[in-house]
Amino acid sequence: MNLIKDAWIPVIRAKSGRGVIAPWQIAELDDPVMELAAPRPDFQGAMYQLLIGLLQTGFAPEDFDEWLDYWSKPPDATLLRTRLETLAAAFDFDKPDSPAFMQDYAMPDGEKKGIASLLIESPGGKTVKDNLDHFIKRDAVQHMCKSCAAMALFTLQTNAPSGGVGHRVGLRGGGPLTTLVLPPEQMPLWQTLWLNVLDREDMPEYRQDRVAGVFPWMGPTRTSEKNGAETTPESVHALQAYWGMPRRIRLDFPAKASMGDCDVCDVKNVALVEEYRTRNYGVNYVGNWVHPLTPYRFDPKKEKPPLSLKGQQGGLGYRYWLALTLANDTENGDAAAKIVRRYSEQRATELKIQRTARLWCFGFDMDNMKARCWYDHTFPLFNLAPQQRKKLLQWADDLITVANDVSSLLRKQVKAAWFRRPEDAKGDMNTVSLDFWQRSEPVFYELLDQLAKVSGEQELPPPELYSQWEKMLVSLSLQLFDAWVLEAANEDMDMKRIIAERDGLKRLVYGCKSMKTIKARALPEKEGTDGTKTDVLLS
Missing domain, CATH: 1.10.132 (Topoisomerase I; Chain A, domain 4)
Structure with a gap:
């Protein structure tokens, strides 16, 4: 299964309704994709980020004029396919002895875990041992189809909370908030994704780097034992912000896979994923990482790295509206996500969007390793x-x-x-x-x-x-x-x-x-x- 070439992403199309697509099909015009249809809200948010990351990595516009052109008219689907397939080698998913999407480059052994442990709210080993899994029961998920396993893996890597000794948190810290700009009215998925893609003039100066600098699973893992490496923005490609991989994980794909029904999306009679192996001391992201889709708090004294804003107990009410939409103090305080500031300061005016656009905010409220709640909120954005x-x-x-x-x-x-x-x-x-x-x-x-x-x-x-x-x-x-x-x-x-x-x-x-x-x-x-x-x- 290749996550660029194969159809695996659940969507809703304008005419034919529910189906699955390959990423490049988001640009098809005859029956446009209107929305993603992931089986869980955290998967939904993660899949938006995956598609935005693909466009940012493989199809970023040269400048604002090119961005405007593709806003008005999506690229030909064949062109998008050609461009994204240049990344296909990094998106093989189920090859046991080869580099595989979001999986450790070479991990011959490790602790075996059931596939449910990829889900952030899944009870941990000590919780199960102490019989404390009262609200989220053990063994509710024992089998996943490959599509759900890919979504679960990406969701965990991009939101990774504390996971015990040496199990690293995500590049943005554990359980970060993600903020995406949504158009003021229902439009095809292409426009929604494109609103959250920066042009190259807005992006940091990229070095010509080997592919492992962007996709950490394409080379030996930068492990972080006592004498291991810390991973700063200067040590890898800046685009790794979209593809952080803090956890060392390798899914098990036996030669003869079990067939049955997926416990997450309920698809019938498919090859199932049931286990994975994991080790600690994966990539340790430190330093001044700033993800373009996340709001941050900056230290006025410049002594501490930027701190991503997190989901909060009690939800994402209007008390956070300023920090998530208008705040712009990247020196001394809160700053909205870079993509939000770009929309507010440039794109809203140029697009002549008179109606209020929306800001979609989502993320886990984490208490160390425990997921207390998933929050999903929409705020107004003004022109x-x-x-x-x-x-x-x-x-x-x-x-x-x-x-x-x-x-x-x-x-x-x-x-x-x-x-x-x-x-x-x-x-x-x-x-x-x-x-x-x-x-x-x-x-x-x-x-x-x-x-x-x-x-x-x-x-x-x-x-x-x-x-x-x-x-x-x-x-x-x-x-x-x-x-x-x-x-x-x-x-x-x-x-x-x-x-x-x-x-x-x-x-x-x-x-x-x-x-x-x-x-x-x-x-x-x-x-x-x-x-x-x-x-x-x-x-």
Whole structure:
């Protein structure tokens, strides 16, 4: 099976519906591919990244003009096939004694594991031994078809979390967030993928390097035992960012494979993959790696490498909107993914996309080796002039900052109402915050849409929008306090304490610095005695 030449990717076509394709068929026009149809959400996200990586590696446009040409009209499928097949030698999948996709170059032995261990949420050996696999049971997956095995392998390598001693995390760290730009309306898959491909002028200066510099499985593994090598961006080809391979894995393909049904996609009567071998101390990615599809936090002191943003407990609500869409501080703080910044700063204007595009964010929330949740969220992306972008960044930051403060105060006061000695209580208050963020989200996006329409020449935000946000936050915080305290079984239902903490919540919300900023901007301008207008500020 060759992952370039053979049809193995599940898709939905415009006319014929569900089917499987080879990668080069994404450019076919007679029955265009509209969407991928992977059997799991983490596979879906990984397959988007695999196809984007293929285009970036084998079909990157020379400059923005060529990028625009292929946006308007996809390349001839025969041309795309010819270009991608130059990479085919690196995409053999099931050759036991040859280089194989995402598998260790030469690993004659290793610990044997069932194929389910490729799935990130699969219970580990100690969990099974201690009989702690309560929610995700062992042996739920024992057989995979080759297509699902390839998807599972790539998903693990690109998201690899901590895996025990010497089992390395992915190039972006364990469980990174991925952010992809989506068109504002349904378009063929080609346009969606192409929105996330950089042209060569946007890419780092590439050295002419041997193929193993791009695809680490095409040469001896850069192992990382005590005297092993660390792998920095300077030590391999920059395109390896799309093809990181931290885990040493070799799938077992016996000469006479078992036939049956796949436990993941339920395809019938196919050759099955059941086991693989693994060893620790694979490729150890360190240094200033920056993946073009991932947002990062940069150290102002330049002492630590960039840190990829990860999935967070409680999901990917609007509190992360700024960091994922508009942030652009690659020197001192958060920066959206490079592909997102390229869209916002250039492509949105050139494509004349008037409707709001979307940002698809997804990733695992990992607690070391344990997958707590898979998060999948869509944010709005706006077509903004530079001055509008600058002002919206500040205005959105105002709204999110005060929401964050109110969320913290709400959580604190609910805990104080629940317990006589809240400092000694060890309950998880994240559900209170999550409720707050979810309920306030629709209003935030309504206001954000209106703020995005304000002219870049206007210095101050419309005061009525800030006033609306202020009133909603106060009202919502009190509503949620009542719901979480009066409708829950707290310690002793001490109404005197509850009323005192509720009054304290209202006082603290009105008194916090960020709320005073919002209130100041929510006040209308007052006309001075000389006919000029002055801002009314609160002390």
